[in-house]
Every structure is written in structure tokens, then in C-alpha cells.
Amino acid sequence: MGWSSTGRPVVRSSGRPVEGFVGLAAGEFEMPTRAVLRDGQFLVMSAHHRATASAMIKTLSLNFDRAPAIAGTVVWSETGRLDSLVADAGTVTTLRTGAVVGVATDLLAPAGAGRLTLIGAGGQGPDQVRAVHTVRPLRELTVVDSDPRRAEALAEQLAPELNGTHIRTATDAASAVGEADIVCCATNATSPLFPEQALPAQVHVNAIGAFRPTMRELPDELLASSTVIIDELDAILEESGEILHALKANAITEDDLIELGTALSAPTAPGSKRTVFKTVGVAMQDWAIARLLADKFLP
Known part of the structure; x- marks a missing residue:
């Protein structure tokens, strides 16, 4: 879904990611806040879909000093099936995170947006680009990473998939976002990647x-000047550093956050030319990907 020049919604997105988030908002899921151990190095997530009597449990370890950073399993089961599905947690996490970014970008980015700046050339980076390219065909891509070799490697990896897209790399995020229509942040940063004034007047992040x-x-200044969409309020208030910081600084209020x-x-x-989608990831997303796999591979 995107916005026409008249401000009317233009529906394009479809499928399980959209259905899942609409169902989550409608109360179709039982979804406890995820268990976090050792300050995020170990995570346990679960979701139960009431209508299908199906459930998903994901357990993983996370270590940014190794590749891949995520190791673990996703287990999906349904009361009407004897077999359960077991999948790699890293692969499912990458797919579901890319999928929700595609949905949010289609909802919020201008119809003609075609210049993407990706900050972070790690394991999540490729599917961030693929998701955006699916809903907003890219004319330009800038890959930003503090390690220029990682940025160049990702640019080379994506080039065959982005035929006709001009691709460049950079190490400075602030200068790289200045002409972007869309910015994707996929890092483990503990402080803002760029100042608010580095962004153009109209941008989706x-x-x-x-x-x-x-x-x-x-x-904080970006969140204060933007329409802010989030994945799920309870999860965001528990885990999102930038949202918690902006709330404490009185830059935004909880009423500014739209699921x-x-x-x-x-x-x-959107109420402003700048839009932000903030996600910490919720178990329903993993359930949606696992159900797609179960429908394909289980009897």
C-alpha cells in the first residue's frame, strides 16, 4: 500500500505479512513478550494463532562477532497436523524482517521513490534491499558500512539482482542519506547513525x-518530526532504545505511535512528509513465515 498524489491509499501489498499484522491488531494472536537473556544474546519468542490452532516457538542465540550472527531454530505446529516444521532461525528472521520492511515501505514511501540508502552491510542487509526493490524499483542504491570491504561485497552481491540500478558504497551515513527517498537502518548501533538535519525534507526511514x-x-528530532509507525506497542515499549529515549526526552508521546x-x-x-517505521520484531512474523513453509512442505 502506498499514497497517491491525492493522499488516497493505493493498495499493492498482499499476502501473509499484511494478513499477519492486520490479524495481530484484531487480536487474533496470543503473543507473549519475548524472553530476553544475557542482555539479548539469547531470545525466545512464541505466538499462537487462535483461528488455526497453530503455534510457533523460536529460540536463538545472537552474536554480532560471528557470521551468521543468528543461530537457532523455529518450530511450527498445528493441532490438525501430526508433523511439525523445524526451520533455521537465522533464515526465517531475515525473511520476516525483509517482508515487514517491504510492507511498511509500500505503505509509507512516495510512489515514485527510487533512491535507497542502506546503512549496515551485515546479514540483514540483502533482504532489506530486496524488499524495498520489490515495492519501489530502485534507480539508485547506496550501501553504507564502517567497513568499506563489507559494503563493496554486498554491492557486488546485489548487482546482478538490481539490473539498471546505480550502486555505490560509502562509509559516512550522514552524507549518504542527503538525497535518499528511503533509508534502511540495519545496524547494532548504540547512538544515532545520522543527525536529523542530514535527511531531505521528504523521506521514509x-x-x-x-x-x-x-x-x-x-x-529524537527525526521521530518528533515524522509520522511514526511501529510493529507492536508492547514490544516497542519494552525493547526499542530510540523510542524509549524519545519518550523520556518528551520528543514524542505514546499517542504518536501507530501500530x-x-x-x-x-x-x-501520513501527517508529515517524513515517515518512520520502527520494528523490534515480533513472533507473529516468524509464525507467518513458518506457516508458509508448512503449507508448502508438510502433508
């Missing part, structure tokens, strides 16, 4: 990297 209160990718499922169910034009 996806922030997926910070998933603990001690982590932060976005400045994605609500925005998809009753779309209205």
Missing part, C-alpha cells in the same frame, strides 16, 4: 537494527 533499550539508530496493523486496516495519509 526503516529502522530494524536496535532491538534492546541500550541500542539506538535514530535521533502497523492499525495503519494497514484503516489507512490515512
Whole structure:
């Protein structure tokens, strides 16, 4: 879903990611806040979909000093099936995070947006680009990473998939976002990646990297000047460092935060030219990917 020049919604997104968030907003899921051990190094997430009597449990360890950073399993089961599905947690996490960024970008980015700056060339980076490119075909891509070799490696990896897209790399995020239509932040930063004034007047920003209160990718000033869409309020208030920081600084209030499922169910034009989608990841997303796999591979 995106916005036309008249401010009316243009529906394009479909499928399980959209259905999942709409269902989450409608109360179709039983979804406890995830268990966090050793300050985020070990995570346990679960979701139960009442209508299908199906459930998903994901357990993982997270270590940014290794590749891949995520190791663990996703287990999906349904009362009507004898077999359960077991999948790699890292792969499912990457797929579901890319999928929700695609949904949010389609909802919030201008229809003609085609210049993406990706900050963070780690394991989540490729599917961030693929998701955005699916809903907003890219004319330009800038890959930013503090390690220029990682940025160049990702640019080379993506080049065959982005035929006709001009790709460049950079090490300085602040200068790289100045002409972007869309920015994707996929880092483990503990302080803002760029100042608010470095962004153009109209831009959509996806922030997926910070998933603990001690982590932060976005400045308070950006959140204060933007329409802010989040994945799920309880999870955000528990885990999102940038949202918690902005709330404490009185830059925003809880009333400024709009859940994605609500925005998809009753779309209205964004209240500002800048939009932000902040996600810490919720178990329903893993359930949605696992159910797709179960429908394909289980009898």
C-alpha cells in the first residue's frame, strides 16, 4: 500500500505479512513478550494463532562477532497436523524482517521513490534491499558500512539482482542519506547513525537494527518530526532504545505511535512528509513465515 498524489491509499501489498499484522491488531494472536537473556544474546519468542490452532516457538542465540550472527531454530505446529516444521532461525528472521520492511515501505514511501540508502552491510542487509526493490524499483542504491570491504561485497552481491540500478558504497551515513527517498537502518548501533538535519525534507526511514533499550539508530528530532509507525506497542515499549529515549526526552508521546496493523486496516495519509517505521520484531512474523513453509512442505 502506498499514497497517491491525492493522499488516497493505493493498495499493492498482499499476502501473509499484511494478513499477519492486520490479524495481530484484531487480536487474533496470543503473543507473549519475548524472553530476553544475557542482555539479548539469547531470545525466545512464541505466538499462537487462535483461528488455526497453530503455534510457533523460536529460540536463538545472537552474536554480532560471528557470521551468521543468528543461530537457532523455529518450530511450527498445528493441532490438525501430526508433523511439525523445524526451520533455521537465522533464515526465517531475515525473511520476516525483509517482508515487514517491504510492507511498511509500500505503505509509507512516495510512489515514485527510487533512491535507497542502506546503512549496515551485515546479514540483514540483502533482504532489506530486496524488499524495498520489490515495492519501489530502485534507480539508485547506496550501501553504507564502517567497513568499506563489507559494503563493496554486498554491492557486488546485489548487482546482478538490481539490473539498471546505480550502486555505490560509502562509509559516512550522514552524507549518504542527503538525497535518499528511503533509508534502511540495519545496524547494532548504540547512538544515532545520522543527525536529523542530514535527511531531505521528504523521506521514509526503516529502522530494524536496535532491538534492546541500550541500542539506538535514530535521533529524537527525526521521530518528533515524522509520522511514526511501529510493529507492536508492547514490544516497542519494552525493547526499542530510540523510542524509549524519545519518550523520556518528551520528543514524542505514546499517542504518536501507530501500530502497523492499525495503519494497514484503516489507512490515512501520513501527517508529515517524513515517515518512520520502527520494528523490534515480533513472533507473529516468524509464525507467518513458518506457516508458509508448512503449507508448502508438510502433508
